[in-house]
Amino acid sequence: xxxxxxxxxxxxxxxxxxxxxxxxxxxxxxxxxxxxxxxxxxxxxxxxxxxxxxxxxxxxxxxxxxxxxxxxxxxxxxxxxxxxxxxxxxxxxxxxxxxxxxxxxxxxxxxxxxxxxxxxxxxxxxxxxxxxxxxxxxxxxxxxxxxxxxxxxxxxxxxxxxxxxxxxxxxxxxxxxxxxxxxxxxxxxxxxxxxxxxxxxxxxxxxxxxxxxxxxxxxxxxxxxxxxxxxxxxxxxxxxxxxxxxxxxxxxxxxxxxxxxxxxxxxxxxxxxxxxxxxxxxxxxxxxxxxxxxxxxxxxxxxxxxxxxxxxxxxxxxxxxxxxxxxxxxxxxxxxxxxxxxxxxxxxxxxxxxxxxxxxxxxxxxxxxxxxxxxxxxxxxxxxxxxxxxxxxxxxxxxxxxxxxxxxxxxxxxxxxxxxxxxxxxxxxxxxxxxxxxxxxxxxxxxxxxxxxxxxxxxxxxxxxxxxxxxxxxxxxxxxxxxxxxxxxxxxxxxxxxxxxxxxxxxxxxxxxxxxxxxxxxxxxxxxxxxxxxxxxxxxxxxxxxxxxxxxxxxxxxxxxxxxxxxxxxxxxxxxxxxxxxxxxxxxxxxxxxxxxxxxxxxxxxxxxxxxxxxxxxxxxxxxxxxxxxxxxxxxxxxxxxxxxxxxxxxxxxxx
Amino acid sequence: xxxxxxxxxxxxxxxxxxxxxxxxxxxxxxxxxxxxxxxxxxxxxxxxxxxxxxxxxxxxxxxxxxxxxxxxxxxxxxxxxxxx
Numbered sequence: 001x002x003x004x005x006x007x008x009x010x011x012x013x014x015x016x017x018x019x020x021x022x023x024x025x026x027x028x029x030x031x032x033x034x035x036x037x038x039x040x041x042x043x044x045x046x047x048x049x050x051x052x053x054x055x056x057x058x059x060x061x062x063x064x065x066x067x068x069x070x071x072x073x074x075x076x077x078x079x080x081x082x083x084x085x086x087x088x089x090x091x092x093x094x095x096x097x098x099x100x101x102x103x104x105x106x107x108x109x110x111x112x113x114x115x116x117x118x119x120x121x122x123x124x125x126x127x128x129x130x131x132x133x134x135x136x137x138x139x140x141x142x143x144x145x146x147x148x149x150x151x152x153x154x155x156x157x158x159x160x161x162x163x164x165x166x167x168x169x170x171x172x173x174x175x176x177x178x179x180x181x182x183x184x185x186x187x188x189x190x191x192x193x194x195x196x197x198x199x200x201x202x203x204x205x206x207x208x209x210x211x212x213x214x215x216x217x218x219x220x221x222x223x224x225x226x227x228x229x230x231x232x233x234x235x236x237x238x239x240x241x242x243x244x245x246x247x248x249x250x251x252x253x254x255x256x257x258x259x260x261x262x263x264x265x266x267x268x269x270x271x272x273x274x275x276x277x278x279x280x281x282x283x284x285x286x287x288x289x290x291x292x293x294x295x296x297x298x299x300x301x302x303x304x305x306x307x308x309x310x311x312x313x314x315x316x317x318x319x320x321x322x323x324x325x326x327x328x329x330x331x332x333x334x335x336x337x338x339x340x341x342x343x344x345x346x347x348x349x350x351x352x353x354x355x356x357x358x359x360x361x362x363x364x365x366x367x368x369x370x371x372x373x374x375x376x377x378x379x380x381x382x383x384x385x386x387x388x389x390x391x392x393x394x395x396x397x398x399x400x401x402x403x404x405x406x407x408x409x410x411x412x413x414x415x416x417x418x419x420x421x422x423x424x425x426x427x428x429x430x431x432x433x434x435x436x437x438x439x440x441x442x443x444x445x446x447x448x449x450x451x452x453x454x455x456x457x458x459x460x461x462x463x464x465x466x467x468x469x470x471x472x473x474x475x476x477x478x479x480x481x482x483x484x485x486x487x488x489x490x491x492x493x494x495x496x497x498x499x500x501x502x503x504x505x506x507x508x509x510x511x512x513x514x515x516x517x518x519x520x521x522x523x524x525x526x527x528x529x530x531x532x533x534x535x536x537x538x539x540x541x542x543x544x545x546x547x548x549x550x551x552x553x554x555x556x557x558x559x560x561x562x563x564x565x566x567x568x569x570x571x572x573x574x575x576x577x578x579x580x581x582x583x584x585x586x587x588x589x590x591x592x593x594x595x596x597x598x599x600x601x602x603x604x605x606x607x608x609x610x611x612x613x614x615x616x617x618x619x620x621x622x623x624x625x626x627x628x629x630x631x632x633x634x635x636x637x638x639x640x641x642x643x644x645x646x647x648x649x650x651x652x653x654x655x656x
Numbered sequence: 657x658x659x660x661x662x663x664x665x666x667x668x669x670x671x672x673x674x675x676x677x678x679x680x681x682x683x684x685x686x687x688x689x690x691x692x693x694x695x696x697x698x699x700x701x702x703x704x705x706x707x708x709x710x711x712x713x714x715x716x717x718x719x720x721x722x723x724x725x726x727x728x729x730x731x732x733x734x735x736x737x738x739x740x
Contacts, residue, residue, distance in 0.1 A: 422715050
């Protein structure tokens with residue numbers, strides 16, 4: 001894994017390019033502590049910090065095409081690089097290394113941007129065409145690897161993580177209030193959002209071409225959820241699921257270093273642990289979290305899995321105070337406001353994994369989105385059929401929605417749910433029917449802001465402009481929203497790759513192989529019981545996993561939220577209500593912030609609901625983001641720890 | 657009872673009834689109430705005022721505004737006392 005950073009059409013004198021790009025890379029050195037390199041031209045500068053995983057000796061960057069036309073800074077892994085390499089070799093391209101980086105470079109030389117459609121991988125890269133002077137910035141189809149682009153004084157800055165911009169002379173961070181409102185209400189940044197003014201995320205499945213002073217964004221991969229014709233029988237579907245997951249795991253085990261697995265005790269990661277253990281000559285190493293609080297703990301399932309598969313399992317026990325203590329540093333890596341603390345234990349887990357000598361892990365992200373594992377899909381189905389059902393049927397289905405949530409169950413629980421669900425049977429937010437209940441809860445957090453405007457305007461615009469969205473079924477729309485918001489905006493990023501890469505650990509997600517997602521969309525809701533989530537996945541692996549894992553049902557991964565802060569560190573009351581800080585931030589409403597913070601610290605934890613917990617974590621993370629980015633304390637002053645390999649094509653350098 | 661319930665709701669949902677959010681406002685539409693809050697509110701009303709909210713009340717959208725709730729609870733109580 002790697003990090004990239006650079007700038008284009010900068011008004012800075014070219015003389016300063018090497019120092020600036022080196023300083024930007026130093027800010028993200030955690031992403032790639034093994035090597036560093038940069039490419040300098042009169043028009044731009046870019047560089048890479050590299051974590052060596054494939055072709056440790058010769059995969060160095062920046063890499064240029066043999067004719068010197070194309071230059072690449074690449075972050076990620078191309079899982080089908082061997083197949084593409086063979087194809088390019090047949091076309092007459094000669095390779096100097098075994099690395100996937102060279103395959104990306106020559107694929108672009110051969111096919112231009114059309115190469116992207118052939119890629120199965122998790123990547124973000126910058127590619128400079130020295131003949132046309134164009135800079136291309138590209139990102140993978142699901143948003144696995146990050147890429148931020150900032151406008152500053154007529155130039156463009158880009159980097160894997162925004163903190164690199166802290167090293168660019170004169171660049172300052174400031175919060176974007178409408179984006180914060182959208183994030184607070186919908187839980188995550190939307191695909192293009194960063195939370196800060198003048199900084200955009202390149203959306204997943206898109207590439208940006210900058211040519212002189214013009215920039216154009218194009219989409220290379222749409223999210224296709226309609227699916228093809230389903231197999232004729234359930235048996236066939238099960239076989240296909242097994243075959244596609246086998247293939248997805250096989251290509252993700254292509255690595256020159258040992259690969260571990262995050263095994264939470266849930267179904268998805270247990271499937272991965274089983275598939276990898278079966279392919280490994282040495283005992284597979286698996287990793288998980290354990291919590292003091294039994295409400296969040298899954299150690300019984302983890303132990304059952306470990307003994308069943310004979311893997312070498314290592315669990316990290318995380319306490320409330322660990323979460324509170326690591327929170328600021330984890331927010332520094334998250335870089336965006338966050339709605340729950342579950343990313344913090346993942347930060348600690350990555351640290352643990354790296355200390356055990358592991359650089360690559362497989363994890364289960366994407367399974368719930370691809371195979372409709374979340375409760376929101378069942379909710380959506382029920383709500384879209386609500387008006388056709390009688391009260392008894394409604395009650396019976398409500399009872400099957402969330403068997404693990406106490407307040408949903410028992411006669412009283414279901415009866416009360418009836419009144420709640422009734423509120424969401426009409427589409428009040430155009431295009432967002434499936435998510436209205438979630439967003440209703442999200443409205444509360446927007447009260448942190450002085451002026452929240454319409455917090456759903458940005459998301460409504462996004463779906464209104466998406467071609468084909470209106471024709472999707474209610475459940476498919478919910479799935480589209482999950483892929484485009486929570487998956488990419490939080491699970492893959494804040495909770496996934498940002499926490500792993502903070503410690504130089506690369507995560508890979510077999511369930512997000514395009515072929516797996518394509519198959520899932522073809523078989524979803526065609527077989528089995530619609531209220532038994534991930535029915536086919538369970539069927540496919542019931543005979544090889546412990547029964548308690550198959551039968552447990554969906555157990556959401558969570559961690560203690562506001563209660564941990566209240567119990568462990570009362571300084572937070574002062575930190576969150578500091579008048580100078582709130583005044584500097586400007587966009588927060590100090591009166592509400594104070595009243596809300598008092599409420600959290602003065603109430604019994606059981607009186608604090610989900611919306612209050614989320615609001616609390618949004619508030620705390622925003623305060624820390626202000627500290628790290630707006631005030632600039634995330635700026636690292638140390639130079640890179642590794643020597644820089646420089647390719648200098650500036651005219652001064654050539655004449656010297 | 658109206659005053660007590662009003663105070664409970666203001667404290668629970670952290671807002672004040674005013675000219676924008678009135679006793680007749682649909683508190684869902686106003687963005688004041690959330691799912692956990694709703695379930696807690698229904699539980700509170702049933703326990704505190706000793707009424708049981710039937711499916712008709714829950715589905716009929718009377719339990720979403722202060723005036724709706726007060727009206728329902730008062731008529732339910734008067735029915736109970738008449739019957740008793």
